[in-house]
Amino acid sequence: MAIEPAKIRNIGVVGHGGVGKTSLVEALLFAAGAVTRLGRVDDGTTTTDFDPDEIKRKISINTSVAYCDWKGHHINLVDTPGYGDFIADARAGLRVVEAAMIVVDGVAGVQVQTEKVWKFATDYNLPRAVVVNRLDRERSDFFRTLDSLGRRLKGRLVPLHIPVGEEAGFQGFVDLVKMKAVVYADGKSKETDVPAAQADQAREYREKLVEAAAETDDDLLAKYLEEGSLGEAEMLKALRAGIAAGRLIPVLTAAATRSIGATALLDLFVESMPSPADRGEVSGTELKTKQAGVRAPDPKAPVTALVFKTLSDPHVGKLTLFRVFSGTLRSESTLANVTRSGKERMSHVSWLQGKTQKNVETLGPGEIGVVAKLKDTLTGDTLADEASPFELPRITFPEPAINFAIQPKTRGDEDKISNALARISEEDPTVHYHFDPETKQLLVSGVGNLHVEMVVERMKRKYNVDVNLLPPRIPYKETVKGRAEGQGKYKKQTGGRGQYGDTWLRVEPMVRGGGFEFVDDIFGGAVPRNFIPSVEKGVRDCMKRGILAGYPVVDMKVTLYDGSYHDVDSSDMAFQIAASMGLQKVFMDAQPILLEPIMNVEVTGPSDVAGDIIGDLNSRRGRIVGMEPAGETAVVRAQAPMAEMLSYEPSLRSMTGGRGGYSMEFSHYEEVPAFLSEKIVKEVKAEKEKAEKH
Numbered sequence: 001m002a003i004e005p006a007k008i009r010n011i012g013v014v015g016h017g018g019v020g021k022t023s024l025v026e027a028l029l030f031a032a033g034a035v036t037r038l039g040r041v042d043d044g045t046t047t048t049d050f051d052p053d054e055i056k057r058k059i060s061i062n063t064s065v066a067y068c069d070w071k072g073h074h075i076n077l078v079d080t081p082g083y084g085d086f087i088a089d090a091r092a093g094l095r096v097v098e099a100a101m102i103v104v105d106g107v108a109g110v111q112v113q114t115e116k117v118w119k120f121a122t123d124y125n126l127p128r129a130v131v132v133n134r135l136d137r138e139r140s141d142f143f144r145t146l147d148s149l150g151r152r153l154k155g156r157l158v159p160l161h162i163p164v165g166e167e168a169g170f171q172g173f174v175d176l177v178k179m180k181a182v183v184y185a186d187g188k189s190k191e192t193d194v195p196a197a198q199a200d201q202a203r204e205y206r207e208k209l210v211e212a213a214a215e216t217d218d219d220l221l222a223k224y225l226e227e228g229s230l231g232e233a234e235m236l237k238a239l240r241a242g243i244a245a246g247r248l249i250p251v252l253t254a255a256a257t258r259s260i261g262a263t264a265l266l267d268l269f270v271e272s273m274p275s276p277a278d279r280g281e282v283s284g285t286e287l288k289t290k291q292a293g294v295r296a297p298d299p300k301a302p303v304t305a306l307v308f309k310t311l312s313d314p315h316v317g318k319l320t321l322f323r324v325f326s327g328t329l330r331s332e333s334t335l336a337n338v339t340r341s342g343k344e345r346m347s348h349v350s351w352l353q354g355k356t357q358k359n360v361e362t363l364g365p366g367e368i369g370v371v372a373k374l375k376d377t378l379t380g381d382t383l384a385d386e387a388s389p390f391e392l393p394r395i396t397f398p399e400p401a402i403n404f405a406i407q408p409k410t411r412g413d414e415d416k417i418s419n420a421l422a423r424i425s426e427e428d429p430t431v432h433y434h435f436d437p438e439t440k441q442l443l444v445s446g447v448g449n450l451h452v453e454m455v456v457e458r459m460k461r462k463y464n465v466d467v468n469l470l471p472p473r474i475p476y477k478e479t480v481k482g483r484a485e486g487q488g489k490y491k492k493q494t495g496g497r498g499q500y501g502d503t504w505l506r507v508e509p510m511v512r513g514g515g516f517e518f519v520d521d522i523f524g525g526a527v528p529r530n531f532i533p534s535v536e537k538g539v540r541d542c543m544k545r546g547i548l549a550g551y552p553v554v555d556m557k558v559t560l561y562d563g564s565y566h567d568v569d570s571s572d573m574a575f576q577i578a579a580s581m582g583l584q585k586v587f588m589d590a591q592p593i594l595l596e597p598i599m600n601v602e603v604t605g606p607s608d609v610a611g612d613i614i615g616d617l618n619s620r621r622g623r624i625v626g627m628e629p630a631g632e633t634a635v636v637r638a639q640a641p642m643a644e645m646l647s648y649e650p651s652l653r654s655m656t657g658g659r660g661g662y663s664m665e666f667s668h669y670e671e672v673p674a675f676l677s678e679k680i681v682k683e684v685k686a687e688k689e690k691a692e693k694h
């Protein structure tokens with residue numbers, strides 16, 4: 001029997017790296033009795049960090065799912081990674097839930113990825129709760145964190161708790177709804193009166209809570225202003241409705257590793273967060289008519305399910321994690337992958353408790369499940385009834401930001417490598433790879449350094465191929481700064497029919513981002529009409545291969561203004577070659593330059609080392625664009641060349657003693673300074689020569 005949609009809560013657990021999401025999920029599972037032991041990230045024993053890479057590095061890399069029962073409700077917890085390289089998983093995870101639990105660190109407050117996941121939740125219109133975790137740590141401060149939340153995140157934040165005790169003495173919280181304290185000792189909680197020393201503070205925050213609840217409804221607000229208070233039931237109803245609608249964002253306290261705050265969160269999910277039934281219809285496309293349509297969370301409707309994660313393992317095979325939005329999905333049924341037009345057999349469908357599968361007969365609307373061994377289904381695809389195909393909006397993933405060349409350690413391993421990469425990129429849509437014929441190298445691209453390193457580790461562990469990672473390749477581009485013109489002529493007379501093409505080309509720079517423009521300025525048939533596309537093709541091919549250093553040429557206008565032909569010997573090929581030869585020459589006369597990618601960088605770190613962070617960014621040719629001291633943490637915003645930021649992570653770690661964080665995003669292209677440009681051109685030439693010798 002599938003579970004009634006009204007009795008399901010799907011919660012996405014998101015936040016910056018290392019704030020305690022996985023630990024908190026563990027605490028929730030433990031509090032609800034779904035696990036009998038409280039696992040620990042530091043021991044590699046949590047339910048949701050089970051991958052060997054996760055255990056080794058003590059961070060989450062993949063989204064994973066666990067469930068528990070609480071007061072007659074089935075709660076699915078979607079634990080997502082917080083590390084920047086893997087944040088796309090958090091976004092995909094939020095596509096399949098009704099609410100987000102945003103975890104922040106009680107020491108660091110709002111961090112780079114906090115703002116990112118906040119935006120994802122806003123994009124998907126999700127109600128959310130904020131949990132201030134790790135309140136037992138030295139230098140943690142609930143009120144300072146609250147302040148940083150208020151300054152940096154948009155939304156009506158309202159504390160439901162204030163902490164009792166602080167740092168190592170953190171014992172629990174005052175529940176501002178009940179006006180009772182919940183204190184923990186030896187892992188057990190006890191409800192007591194509000195400590196006398198905190199009575200005033202509790203009253204003050206309780207008043208803010210009532211006011212916030214009243215503000216969600218005009219009539220209620222009028223009554224509150226008139227009478228100065230609200231009835232208990234009325235207040236609670238308004239508060240819950242406000243939270244469910246996302247108009248109020250509750251802030252709670254926690255210390256996951258001590259289980260503090262877990263039951264309060266479970267109660268909040270059940271009482272205030274929407275169920276799949278509350279969420280109602282989802283939009284998508286009716287594929288028979290190609291019209292926009294909707295699907296209701298109705299067990300009798302046609303099946304529609306969205307794949308939000310794919311895991312692959314050489315032993316178990318492929319695992320596909322999905323969420324049902326409508327209909328009842330049965331084990332042993334066949335569904336259509338409407339995104340790729342194929343059929344898939346849903347052999348055994350299961351719930352997931354971390355890595356453990358629990359077989360179920362059916363999955364109804366709102367349920368999250370897993371199935372093994374689908375053939376062609378990838379993350380973001382929709383699975384639906386063949387008779388009633390309906391596609392949900394696809395999940396998009398960020399473009400890769402960084403390229404590495406890889407080399408087999410053992411000769412002859414090339415096939416094994418491509419096979420492994422094919423499987424890995426199937427599992428992780430942010431991994432791309434291709435062979436570069438120019439340098440004869442296999443390039444792997446990913447979101448960041450760590451991401452690509454992990455790909456290499458996975459190749460070794462799961463697919464048993466060892467590769468060397470060569471230094472990352474920066475995706476430079478080429479362009480010109482000046483104008484030039486000249487001839488490209490190709491003439492060959494060998495035996496029978498010869499080859500003849502003759503073109504006169506002019507090149508001019510275009511604005512940055514202008515791309516490419518080809519102008520045909522031939523009068524009087526100097527180059528016959530039918531050969532002009534060949535000239536353009538020759539130009540385009542040559543630009544793609546690059547001229548100065550083998551990087552694609554961009555932002556350039558090329559005009560064909562003259563030429564000549566031969567009645568017999570001229571051919572498409574001859575004109576292509578002539579144009580390509582001409583362009584290579586003219587390009588070099590037009591002040592060629594290299595362009596490099598510039599990144600937007602945001603660094604957070606302790607304020608006392610902000611000066612070092614800025615100095616270091618300057619030495620990396622960075623431009624500081626903003627600096628925001630935020631109490632003990634400072635935020636520095638800068639633009640810096642990608643080439644200088646590849647090795648940023650270890651430097652930041654050593655500058656901040658591990659207390660810093662950063663995120664980086666592509667911004668635009670800029671000219672590479674001349675002294676560096678020369679060096680790059682030389683290196684590429686040397687590389688090419690080496691490749692040719694092989």
Ligand SMILES: Nc1nc2c(ncn2[C@@H]2O[C@H](COP(=O)(O)OP(=O)(O)OP(=O)(O)O)[C@@H](O)[C@H]2O)c(=O)[nH]1
Nearest residue numbers: 017018019020021022023059060082134255256257
């Ligand atoms: N003192 C203290 N440490 C905590 C608490 N919660 C988590 N930690 C520790 O913080 C570290 C990170 O915890 P995780 O649960 O892995 O954090 P996460 O947010 O899941 O991290 P990612 O998934 O990698 O983003 C681990 O060493 C935990 O033991 C807490 O409440 N108090």
Ligand SMILES: [Mg+2]
Nearest residue numbers: 021022059060
């Ligand atoms: Mg985690």
